[in-house]
Amino acid sequence: MVKVGANYLGNARCQFTVWAPLLKEVAVKVVSPHEQLLPMQQLEYGFWQVTGENIEPGTRYVYQLEGTKEFPDPASYLQPEGVHKASEVFDHSTFNWSDREWTGIRLEDYIIYELHIGTFTPEGTFEAVIPRLTRLKELGINAIEIMPVSQFPGERNWGYDGVYPYAVQDSYGGPNGLKKLINACHLEGIAVILDVVYNHLGPEGNYLGQFGPYFTKKYFGAWGDAPNLDFAYCDGVREYFLENALYWLDTFHVDALRLDAIQGIYDFSAKHFLEELAERVKALSEQKKRKFYLTAESDLNDVRIIQPREIGGYGIDAQWCDDFHHALHTLITGEQQRYYQDYGKCKDLEKSLREGFVYSGQYSPDRKRRHGNSSAEEPACKFVVCAQNHDQTGNRILGDRMTKLTSFEGLKLTAGTLILSPFIPLLFMGEEYGEEAPFFYFISHSDHDLIEAVRKSKKDEFLEAGHEKDFQDPQDPGTFNKCVLNWEQQYQDKHKVLWEFYQELIFLRRINEALKVLDKKKLEVSSREEEKLLFMRRYSDENQVFYVMNFSDRTLTFDIETPRGSWQKLLDSADSKWMGPGATMPDKLIPGELLTIPAKSFVLYQA
Incomplete structure (x- = not known):
């Protein structure tokens, strides 16, 4: 296959290549700094190509199709005036990289931070x-x-x-x-x-269909016509992606x-x-x-x-692994609407911590059918888990983060469940300090009909949820501005404490071998549904950890069969150091001892 796009060759020469298998005539129209027309030669498999002289980086161009229609390059490297205007020739070779010593990080060691x-x-x-x-x-x-x-x-x-x-x-x-x-x-x-x-391209400025069969109506895509990956002429589309x-x-x-x-x-x-x-x-x-x-x-x-x-x-x-998020979210918030109706029990989170998927072939009330297959044998390092992300926050009617949905104790319990899990953790920007700004859906389209369609869709969502008066216009710059992070919060009061709490959890995950090794075969997890207690032991050749998590809204007194070992407390979310109500769990676990743990808290021990 041929490399598409405007590839600058040096010495004021640029090779233009585009895939347009059904067209009879294609040319490059240079629009600045000096207008010229470069007819293209048809190659095999629907590609067209021409090498232009006296074309420097910064040159603006479009493709002229069948002698009349003009569109930007489907493989444009730069659109300096937006999606409807000319593309620009860009020389990738001029950037001075200084990361030559970089060899990367093992995926299983990632602590991911999602940002917009x-x-x-x-x-x-x-x-x-x-x-x-x-x-x-x-x-x-x-x-x-x-x-x-x-x-x-x-x-x-x-x-x-x-x-x-x-x-x-x-x-x-x-x-x-x-x-x-x-x-x-x-x-x-x-x-x-x-x-x-x-899986799709957006609607405004999407001119790929003018060049060839990039899309197919064989499937009813959730976001418009699906890319043509398996029908006639699909080879060019597959290669493009x-x-x-x-x-x-x-x-x-x-x-x-x-x-x-x-x-x-x-x-x-x-x-x-x-x-x-x-x-x-x-x-x-x-x-x-x-x-x-x-x-x-x-x-x-x-x-x-x-x-x-x-x-x-x-x-x-x-x-x-969405199941992990849903199981944790419902336990922390108590929400049961829509797909959350499939979760809400300690046994769901217990299964996710042990296997990954909660739904592994059983009936899903929300989907009205059986769902999934078993992930029990899949390595833990193959799952990325989160307590918040752009979808789970931004697709809420009010764009509200966990900060608005649970107490400060609930935020710390959420953090502990995520960071101490045997999977790869992902944080959503601002989560680490309890950002209070919402994350709404926002756009800045120029197509009036599209704007009104999106606006109506969102209005209907707010109306259906009973929040019509809270409607946030996705096209309004003010909606976007409300979503910008308040960075100063992380240095203040409880936000500072929560940031330091996340930092401590990540530090322990890094230095503690039992937490660092992502191995589902070296963990034991159990729960007590009525009390909403969850117990987990993880171990390595060097050490073992044991943690107790209380997802209920009340202080609990309980007894357990303490795992074998000499257990010393490493971290207690209820400790006054973390602005908690005060630690009640002992510094050392003694077999047979009756234990008391505050609401929405957890404690971590090491042996």
């Missing part, structure tokens, strides 16, 4: 993130996950409305801004995960990709798109002599996604 570039800082740019990296590193973060940055309409968007998968959002700082951030992350010892979207993944890893030095909602990637080919993607990434890892990772968001509860290709799996390195 636009709302993470008041400036809302890649470079504005860089001064904050030291603070994240102090917390213990060693991997940031950046929500999608492919060019989208306007300046405000979650990123899932991107329409130029190869172009970096201009309002965030464009390609060099992203490179500067990644370079700085690597110098700080922080890996970078980039969220990419291969496969090369895009390698582009981020190779050209931008990204360490891992998070694949958005893979249940929306429809492909009945003999070799699924995800399997082929895993093969390509493995080959790149071998070529570059450093491991690149793929993680996936999926609500299928299907272990084939993370199983090796040798046994029929897709070979994806890890996947988000």
Whole structure:
């Protein structure tokens, strides 16, 4: 296959390549600094190509189709005037990388921090993130996950409305801004995960269909027509997205990709798109002599996604485990609406901690069918878990974080359950200090009909939930501004204490061998449903830990059969040091002793 896009060759020469298999005439129209028309030659498999002279980086161009219609490059590297205007020739070779000593971090060692570039800082740019990296590193973060940055309409968007998968959002700082951030992350010892979207493109500025059969109506995609990955002419489409993944890893030095909602990637080919993607990434890892990772968001509860290709799996390195979030969320908040009706018992969280998936083939009341297969035999390092993320916060009517849904004690218990789990933890920006700003859905489209359609959809959601008076207009800049983090909070009062609590938990996870090793075969977990108590022991060849978690709203007195060992307390969330009600659990566990634990608290012991 041929590499698409405007690839600058040096010496004022640029090779333009585009895939348009059904067209009879394609040309490059240079619109600045000097207008000229470059007819393209048709190659095999629907590709068109021409090499232009006297074309420097910064040159603006469009593709002219059939002598009349003009559109930006589907594989544009930069859209300096947004999604509807001309593309710009960009020279990737000029950036001065200083991360050559960077070899990456093992996925199982990741402590992930998900962030949205636009709302993470008041400036809302890649470079504005860089001064904050030291603070994240102090917390213990060693991997940031950046929500999608492919060019989208306007300046405000979650990123899932991107329409130029190869172009970096201009309002965030464009390609060099992203490179500067990644370079700085690597110098700080922080890996970078980039969220990419291969299940759909946004509606506004989506001109790919003008060039060829990029999409298919075979499937009813949740977000519009699905990419054509398994029908006539699909080879060019598959290559477009496969090369895009390698582009981020190779050209931008990204360490891992998070694949958005893979249940929306429809492909009945003999070799699924995800399997082929895993093969390509493995080959790149071998070529570059450093491991690149793929993680996936999926609500299928299907272990084939993370199983090796040798046994029929897709070979994806890890996947988000929504069941963990749902089980924890319902225990902490008591919510039972929508999909939360499937959870809410200690045994659900117990099963997730032991296996990963809660639903492994049994009936789901929300889905009205059986759901999932067993993940009991899958390694713990193949699961990314969270207590909050952009979806679980932003898709709430009021965009409210856990800070608004539980007490301070509940926030600490949430933190302990997440960080002390045997899986890879992910924090959502601001979670570490109890950020109080909401995270709403926001856009800045220019298509009036689309704006009104989105606005009506959101109004209907607010009305249905009984929050009509609280409606937040997604197009209004004020809605976006409410979502910007209040960084000063983390240095104040209870927010400072919560930040230090997360820092301590991450530190213990790093230095304690029993917590550090992600091995589901070296853990024991049990629960008492009526009391809402959960007990967990994890062990390694060097040491063992034991923790008790009280998810009830009352102080409990209980007895347990203490695991064998001399148990010394490491951390107690109820301790006054953490602004708790006061520790009641003993410093040392004595067999047969009656124990008392405060509401919504946990205690960690080591032997």
